[in-house]
Amino acid sequence: MTKTDEILLSRIKQDDYSSFNLLFFKHYASLCSFVTTIVADSTNAEDIVQDLFIKLWSDRKKIVVYKNTKHYLFRAAKNSALNFLRTEKNRKKAINRLEDADFPQETEDLTQEDFLQKLENCIDQLPERSKEVLLLSRFEKLKHKEIAERLDISIKTIKNQLWKSLKYLKSCLEVKSAF
Amino acid sequence: MKEKQKQEEHIIDHLQNEMGSGTTDPEFQHWIDSASENKKNFSKYVKIWEGIDILAERKKYKPENAWEQVNYQIVKQTRIASRFKIIFLYGAAATLLILLGFSFYFNWFAPDTEPLKLTTELGSRSKVVLPDGTSVMLNAGSELIYQFDRRKRTRNVQFSGEGYFEVEKNKAPFIVRMQEGLRLTVLGTKFNLSAYPDDAVIKTTLTEGKVELHDSKTELLVLTPGQTGSFDKNSGKLYYSAEEPRYNLSWMEKKLYMDNMSLKNVARILERWYDVEITFAGENIGENIHYTGVLQEKSIFDVFKALNEISKIDYTINGRNITVSQKNKLPMN
Structure with a gap:
């Protein structure tokens, strides 16, 4: 069902705009959050990632990927982010915000990325009710009391559901050998 | 066991209250x-x-909002790039122009916009919008290449598969080319087009406006709403076919109307819709068994369950391979 990035990229090289669209939707958010760790500003990060994809499309014929597409995207994003920081003004701003934090290592980040992608898949597979509770609690950041009111269930049930989800996610991730 | 349960449940409280690995x-x-x-x-x-x-x-x-930005920039850049090329070539070809005249130059050197290719996999459908505003619902296993021809001022589409087109009204004719030199010309209309390379017949059903279906020679059909025009690849003939228009549009709701359709034809459609491979064990099953009715099932499993109930077929599903056989006749007693 999910097409690998490599297939998408090879189609993009043959001018397939819908594959380009798919690749964009697949990686936009994760690249933005990665670039934010470097430039320390999510608005700038979004601009950088958008420019990266615009360039990817206009240079699509020239792209050669040796390893894998995700590595390529993350490396390109990192380079763009570092280029962005070359402007003195931007660097100062970023350093002020990041203080002495090191730039993330690519490989570290890719392992993390793999884990997150598997986690996302596992969340998708959760039973409907458990997923709803988890999303309201962790994504919408609702309090147990608010969830209880909205879904008309007890707080104890919510806790049970969360615990069930967590156990499910653990075994799902173990199956995908994500740890 | 009880104790373990109790302590494990603390994990959730812990995670919610104090992050990190300490407690x-x-x-x-x-x-x-x-x-x-x-x-x-x-x-x-x-x-x-x-x-x-x-x-x-x-x-x-x-990503939805960001995509709008990115898409807008790309479309804009493509236009600028084309314009730049015209200006550049204009200088280079100036002497030629004096001799040959502007129209000749324009005909030969004006670049087209970049082709845009859209495909759907087997087992999936998708709705796409072309740069001219035309929207197309693509059925499984289709390919569409769109390009605006500046020289002829036409909107060109190379198409195979099945799609429901809502063509945006525009002075530039919208021309769809298919296998066997078949082409459809329209201005602004809505129609369904089924042109799979492995089907024996290409057909188009008009729901609004007017279209012309041309063969590779000079024959043509003019269709009005509700009419279906077909092309038989074996005989090479164009003809109006009497069909219920909504049956030909039902694929969009994933409904299959079968009007005395052979099992072989049903199987070919199911292969596309569900991305499976269907083989027949036994001679002539595909040709001998015919169906009339509507199929609307969630999964390929349900489809075969339904077919099994209404006809004399048995089936085994093995991954994406499905083998269909004749139901064993029970001895009469």
């Missing part, structure tokens, strides 16, 4: 330390919990 609850700490397995599991739960938080944080990046 202030001595009893819980004791549980973690009491076995290396507890420790390992606990660290996995922490990792999951933190991962969920990162994913939640990412929700603030909205």
